[in-house]
Amino acid sequence: MRRYIFFGIHFINITSLNTSFLIFYINFVTMKIIIAGSGEVGFHLAKLFSYESHAITLVDLDEERLEYANKHLDIKTLLGDATLPSTLKEADIVNADMLIAVTSSQSINISVCVFAKQMGAGRTVARVSNQELLGVDDIIDLKALGIDEMISPEALAANEVKMLLNQSAFTDTFKFDDGALTMMGLTLRSKAPFIGNTVQEAADIFPGLHFVPIALQRYGTQFTIIPRGDTEFMRGDRVYFITDTEGVEELYKLTGAEKRSIKKVMILGGSNIGRTLAKDLCKENFSVKVIEKDHKKAIDLANILPNALVINADGRNVEILKEENISKMDAFVAVTEDSETNIITCLVANSKGVRKTIALVENMDYFQLSHSIGIHSLVNKKLLAANSIFRYLRKGEVVAMTKLNNMNAELLEFVVKADSKVTNSKIVDINFPRTAVVGGVIRDGKGIIALGDFKIREGDRIVVCTLPKSIKSVENLFC
Known part of the structure; x- marks a missing residue:
């Protein structure tokens, strides 16, 4: 009989795992x-x-x-x-x-x-x-x-959607210290200039860049790679980067990502998430339409969202979406309480030429399907809540943490203490596992893409991407 465990955000058949892997997995501090x-x-x-x-x-x-x-x-x-x-x-x-x-x-x-x-x-x-x-x-x-x-899982989900709208070409985002460093995920297109080059070759060709790759997944596979100098970029790779405030524009240019201006947003569902999102977007001068099929809820939304257009209709009806000019929307966000409705309506929006589609889902398995079926981004409030709480289970002073969507890797932000093993050491001299990498450093509120000769000092905040099997080793460096 097959048995499965939840690992990162993947279900893994434990009958296919080797013994040393399982020994590692159960070796967490209880x-x-x-x-x-x-x-x-x-x-x-x-x-x-x-x-x-x-x-x-x-x-x-x-x-x-x-x-x-x-x-x-x-x-x-x-x-x-x-x-x-x-x-x-x-x-x-x-x-x-x-x-x-x-x-x-x-x-x-x-x-x-x-x-x-x-x-x-x-x-x-x-x-x-x-x-x-x-x-x-x-x-x-x-x-x-x-x-x-x-x-608030609902607030976390609304904030996640806002970040995805603000960085429209990217499928996943996460900010450290109000954006001093930002994680961004995307799929490499054929026009990305460093396809065919290794990480080291790309660094030589484009010196002085303000971003660094931290995790990679080959097209058609589910194996996560922590990039090293000899890792080659290929078309279709799903890559996560860490960037400072100056690196966002560089990422657009050098990954083949299309920068899109999003101003017209249609939101399906007047849930807590939909209401919060609409209110925040209106404050930022977005043009917002909200579709809610429940009459009373639609009336309430209209009263609290004077700057949004609230439509009392069933958004599953394609004719309704056409009547409301879905093809002229820059983004479509489906946040009803039904995952299947959210996915189907996003697919409809995508077929009508909407450039950014975001669906709220409850089933983690849907993350495996999102990009292959044409939805740009999926949001799961349970996963966001877990990320927010999970950092308290990690050793060392972890102030932020996220799991990379559809990859079995974690991104952790550690505060360097006076007695941490990494204090006053250059990154190149630290015995980091090969399946972990420093994505960046936040010092005095400023994000830095730190290279090997960067010297870590007390008070620094270090962002590390690691595969699960290296978490314990990484934690011990910051204890």
């Missing part, structure tokens, strides 16, 4: 994590963390959900109300390294974190739906209340 809420975000987090051999306890009042989690995951489940001290005590909260409250109610999540911290929990994370709560640090001491971190 943490005790309690997750309150077994909905889609809670279940996804439990799945990710359990596959890294952490001890997970999933708490919920929904017996059916817990039974499903029990059947599919190697975790402990607890039927009970996480806001009750007796339930938290039964979950062994006093020995918990982390409590994550991700129920559908933000008030419950806040209460659970407050109670858990007072009962001895380590780090606490609360999911919230109202974005106003994400910016109250200057008026409310959340840590004093017992909440170490607040996250």
